Amino acid sequence: METPFKIKLEEIKETDILIGVPSYNNARTISHVVRAVMAGLAKYFPKAKAVLINSDGGSTDGTQEEVQKVGIEDFKTILISHPVHSLHKIVTPYHGIPGKGSAFRGIFEAATFLEAKACAVVDSDLRSITPEWMELLLRPIYEEGFDYVAPLYARHKYDGTITNSIVYPMTRALYGKRIRQPIGGDFGFSGKLARFYVTREVWETDVARFGIDIWMTTLAIAEGYQVCQSYLGAKIHDAKDPGSDLGPMFTQVVSSVFGLMKEYEPLWKEVKESQPVSTFGFQYEVGLEPVSVNLERMIRNFRLGVNDLMEIWTKMLPSETARWLESIERLSDEAFSFPQDLWVRIVYDFAIAYHKGSVRRDHLLKSMIPLYLGRVASFIKENQESAAGEVEEKIESLCKIFEEMKPYLIKHWA
Amino acid sequence: MGEVWRVAISDSFNKFLGKVITFLPNLLAMITILIIGFLVAWIFKTILYRFLKAIQLDKISEGWGLTQILSKEGEAYSPSNLLSRFFYWVIVLITLILGVNALEVAATQHLITQFFNYLPHLFAAVLILVIGYLIAIFLGQAALIAAVNAQMESAKLISRSIRWFIIVLSLTMALYHLGIAEKVIVVAFTIVFGGIVLALAIAFGWGGRELAKDFLERLYRGKGDKDEKPDRFSHL
Known part of the structure; x- marks a missing residue:
């Protein structure tokens, strides 16, 4: 952990809730994400001490400045009561292999240092995030005793093809839990689980990149933590060419799935059938934008x-x-x-x-x-x-x- | 006359006996060297094989894809087995040379000295060839997969070109190291390689002007494929 980051954490001392937002050149969308997070925390957890950490991969488009700009005044009209504690915001660069997993590592370390009770991570390129996502990702941990909350989205029928054709069916068949979006990218997890994640020596592997999501989900299931899922509504990302990252995305995710099979071989060999997991949130249909396919x-x-x-x-x-x-x-x-x-x-x-x-x-x-x-x-x-x-x-x-x-x-x- | 004849034969026999007596210890030394050498080679092979198995060389090689390269037509050769056999034959070869040397035959002495002087070059050349072959296989396969994923129709041609280029390059380096027709090898390689590059440049510039223009336009203007619409769904 870098010294300036550690100094900031030492000033805060401890927290109830920690939110992590990994980013890399997401200036277009990150302020919306941060606003939704801040509004959600103020609205649903007004008495809780909360910290927001933007773990950035060295953005050059002003992402970090966008995060710093957002204030509570921006959305006070939607709040019934004012939060008791002010939200701490930390913008910090992450270190290690460039990738989402390395960004998460910094967030796990901060959660461990601050002894956070409940944590959540959300993508910084989301256009569909609302304040309710905070309640849906954090409440099962903060109040219901769960350790891991996976997202459940309404997605376009063609979206999430790696999830639908490999990761979801494999996770379900191997570990016996029907978690529909095991690599959704937006998760809630307990401080206990964050402390466990940070002890694992995986930060030089594909887990430090796109493999982080399936690694988190698999470890939560395989190590016997209480897992559930929450319906968040539509998932819409910032527009970019999704095919541009297919190669690394595919290999890093699939190598993590296959690699974890070796680690948990005795466990998955004993699993005979799959079971549904508890699901939170009110499910409804969403009109989704059409997507072009070649x-x-x-x-x-x-x-x-x-x-x-x-x-x-x-x-x-x-x-x-x-x-x-x-x-x-x-x-x-x-x-x-x-x-x-x-x-x-x-x-x-x-x-x-x-x-x-x-x-x-x-x-x-x-x-x-x-x-x-x-x-x-x-x-x-x-x-x-x-x-x-x-x-x-x-x-x-x-x-x-x-x-x-x-x-x-x-x-x-x- | 009879006495002279007897002395001549006796001298000749004594000389021969003397030579045999002088040669006999050398012969015995050679036999001893051969027996000990073969024994040492066998013991070394066994110990090395067990050591390589213990450090899980085969498993490590599988991870690197080396076992796959060494296997041919369904038959897999374990690197531990191959390495221990290789060193067995190296010790056997050295033993044979030492054995011949023990005979102290003047004709072989010079040859053996030359052989031992040449041996490091031979080892280096073999090493260059082996490493070159492994790199050629690895890069050829990597290029093939990358070209297929980039939707290039000539993926196999690219892969084979890379593989053969590296093999020829390592062969050239090995021959150069052995000192076999050094200048001829370098000149031949330069001519062949230069010729290939020139031929490709002419072929691409002359025959594929439109293709080159289109490629450069797409590269610098971000034009994209004219008839191809991009996928807009998320894979994750």
Whole structure:
């Protein structure tokens, strides 16, 4: 921990609630996020001592100045009573590997230092955050005795494809908890859990980057902490090209999922079925902005993969799976279909190969991207005319296949 | 006459016997060296194999992807096994040379001295070739995956070009290190490499003017693909 940051924490001494906002060049949206956080704390936790920490990755667009500018006067019209304690705001750069995980590490350290009772982290590029998010993320911890609150959002049917096709079904099949958004990015957690996180030596791995979300969720479940989820409404991010980060995003998240499987092998091998978790918040339907999708490009990428990467894939996949992929590659765009059970088998085969180290791990993860895009293209084609509820049913059926095929994973793991 | 004949034969026999008696200890020394050498090689191989297994070299190599590179057509070679075998044969080779040297035959003495002087160069050349091959395989595979993910149609060509370029480069370096036709090797490599770059430059500049123009426009003006609409959904 850097000395100026430590001095600021020493001045504050202790806190009830700590909110962390990791950022990097989010000047356009961060003031809205900070305003929502401050309003939420003042409205729902007026008697609690609270600290807001902006853990910044060296922004050059004035992000830090935007955070400093926001004051309680900005939203006093929405408050019934004034907060007893003023909110402390700390803007600090984080250190270590550039990434969200490193930013979170600083937040965990601060939570430990200040002996915070309840903590929450929210993304700095959110456009849909409201003051109610603070209550929904913090109340289950502050008053209900939970240790970890995962978010539950209304999202566009095509959004969250890594979540829907890998992370949610895998987390559910492996650890037996139906946490719908295990890598949602906005979480609540107890001070006890923050103290546990900070003791782990993972800050030189992909956990320091995009792997942090699934790492937090998995550890909370696997270490026996009380987990729940809260419905937050719509999740809308600042507009940017989501495809630009796909490579690192995909490899860092999936490597964290596969890496944690080794750590918690005895646990997940014993889990036979999944259970729902407590859910807070009032669920309602939300009108979401349409999103554009380039199906042809995804299918083209899948075909390129089949033609050029088969020599790598055959080191991990059984020959029948390879033949199945080749038959899909020959389908026209109109007839293109990547079946769910094939996808599940492939994910398990890649997890097994990752565990055994039969292919260099970074090559393994990167070579999986064309397969993932093929499955995403098929999912989008299958659901073009479907309503949100029908899409959710399809995801549910994928999760069931992951659970049914778990014996295959266990059999080939050792 | 008979006496002379007898003396000549006796002298000749004595000389031969003397030579045999002088040579016999050398022969025995060679046999002893060979027996001890083979024994040492076998013991060293066994100890080294167990040591490499104990430090989990095979597992570490799997993580690096080395085992995968060493395996061919479904048959996997463990690095521990390969390394211990390699050192076994190195000790055997040295033993053989020492054994021959123990015979003290003038014709072989010079050759053996030359061989030992050349040995470090040979080791360095083998090392260059092995490392070069491993780098070629690794970079070739990395380039292939990156090119596929960047949707490049010529991904395999790029990967193979990189792989062969590194192999040829390491081969050139190894031959240069061995002192085999140094100048010819360097000149040949320069001509071939320069020729390839020139051919690519001409091909790209002449045959692919439109492609180059389009590429540069996209690069500097952020124009994007003309017919491609970007994806706007979030993967996470």
